[in-house]
Amino acid sequence: MTLSATELSAAFTARFGREPAGIWAAPGRVNLIGEHTDYNDGFVLPFAINRSTAVAAAPRRDRTARVYSAFGEGSLVSADLNELSTGSVQGWAAYPLGVLWAFEDRGTGVPGLDLYVDSDVPVGAGLSSSAALECAVAVMANDLSDAGLTGPELAALGQRAENLMVGAPTGIMDQSASLLGEEGHAVFLDCRSREAELVPLDLAGSGLTLLVIDTRVSHEHASGGYASRRASCEQGAKEMGVAALRDLTVKDLAATAGVLDEETFRRVRHVVTENARVLAAVDILRTDGPGKLGPLLNESHASMRDDFEISCPELDLAVETARRAGALGARMTGGGFGGSAIALVDSSAADAVTAAVSDAFAAAGYATPAVFTVLPASGAGRVEG
Numbered sequence: 001m002t003l004s005a006t007e008l009s010a011a012f013t014a015r016f017g018r019e020p021a022g023i024w025a026a027p028g029r030v031n032l033i034g035e036h037t038d039y040n041d042g043f044v045l046p047f048a049i050n051r052s053t054a055v056a057a058a059p060r061r062d063r064t065a066r067v068y069s070a071f072g073e074g075s076l077v078s079a080d081l082n083e084l085s086t087g088s089v090q091g092w093a094a095y096p097l098g099v100l101w102a103f104e105d106r107g108t109g110v111p112g113l114d115l116y117v118d119s120d121v122p123v124g125a126g127l128s129s130s131a132a133l134e135c136a137v138a139v140m141a142n143d144l145s146d147a148g149l150t151g152p153e154l155a156a157l158g159q160r161a162e163n164l165m166v167g168a169p170t171g172i173m174d175q176s177a178s179l180l181g182e183e184g185h186a187v188f189l190d191c192r193s194r195e196a197e198l199v200p201l202d203l204a205g206s207g208l209t210l211l212v213i214d215t216r217v218s219h220e221h222a223s224g225g226y227a228s229r230r231a232s233c234e235q236g237a238k239e240m241g242v243a244a245l246r247d248l249t250v251k252d253l254a255a256t257a258g259v260l261d262e263e264t265f266r267r268v269r270h271v272v273t274e275n276a277r278v279l280a281a282v283d284i285l286r287t288d289g290p291g292k293l294g295p296l297l298n299e300s301h302a303s304m305r306d307d308f309e310i311s312c313p314e315l316d317l318a319v320e321t322a323r324r325a326g327a328l329g330a331r332m333t334g335g336g337f338g339g340s341a342i343a344l345v346d347s348s349a350a351d352a353v354t355a356a357v358s359d360a361f362a363a364a365g366y367a368t369p370a371v372f373t374v375l376p377a378s379g380a381g382r383v384e385g
């Protein structure tokens with residue numbers, strides 16, 4: 001959130017003419033490793049970041065939901081809770097109103113609401129600004145309706161809002177990271193069983209910095225690329241006779257090559273090897289610590305660039321330049337086709353890597369990237385004070 005709790009409360013009052021009942025916030029996420037594995041029932045290792053979306057809220061006596069976002073020129077969207085149905089809201093308000101719809105749709109009634117949204121999670125940067133907004137609304141609605149839903153249940157509601165109201169066929173990773181994250185930890189999630197485990201990720205204590213390089217190339221999950229990769233994975237699983245690509249191991253790949261067409265084989269190879277890399281990364285974090293993750297990050301990027309084909313020239317330049325300037329490892333993070341790369345660096349090299357990436361982008365004629373540090377932070381909840 002960009003505003004303090006006091007400022008957000010005052011902004012709510014200025015907009016709606018009364019005090020909010022409370023403020024709730026949910027973080028964006030960086031995915032350390034495990035890309036496009038979540039909707040294949042696989043493994044992911046994201047962490048909640050120290051950038052969040054906050055919602056000041058107060059219940060209303062009627063069935064109206066009004067949601068205001070200060071983002072851009074500011075906009076207020078109003079809807080009748082009784083009229084919400086899949087696809088009935090367009091634009092940014094589909095995320096918050098989609099969550100309220102998902103509550104109602106499962107039989108958990110929510111009150112009419114006034115909401116004021118504030119965020120410092122960059123939009124379109126692959127850091128899950130959408131999940132942050134969904135999860136902030138989800139924890140708020142959970143509290144104000146006394147529903148008592150668990151983090152995994154709220155994550156599923158956020159995903160449902162995104163799939164059915166927004167129309168983006170995304171998986172469960174982002175909402176899980178935003179809800180289940182803890183300071184100093186990554187969230188190791190089995191997307192089939194939905195079991196989550198916190199794995200220590202002590203960057204500062206290891207003398208490391210994790211840089212996010214936002215290429216400013218915007219991505220859009222509701223459009224073609226993401227959905228077509230998901231369709232290829234489902235096709236591959238079907239042709240291999242498994243419920244999901246999670247059921248294939250690296251040893252199965254040789255046999256797979258003879259069955260699938262060349263492109264589907266590469267899509268499948270990415271998911272199967274990426275799952276293995278997540279498991280290896282968890283082992284490394286538990287034994288050697290984050291300083292040894294570099295090679296896995298690099299392999300993951302190559303797999304996304306060459307096999308899954310979801311990188312872009314700006315992401316590749318960010319990753320290659322960061323490595324040449326001394327990063328231990330780097331990869332694109334998130335859904336791809338733009339957004340951000342991450343670079344794991346010795347803290348002493350952070351400035352040099354940042355400068356090298358900025359220079360390389362200028363030399364290539366690309367927009368100036370935003371390069372900043374993130375830390376593993378706590379998940380969504382009520383903001384005190």
Ligand code: GAF
Nearest residue numbers: 035036170171172173334335
């Ligand atoms: C996006 C989606 F929302 C996630 O579910 C996940 O599939 C990710 O892309 C790729 O790993 O963030």
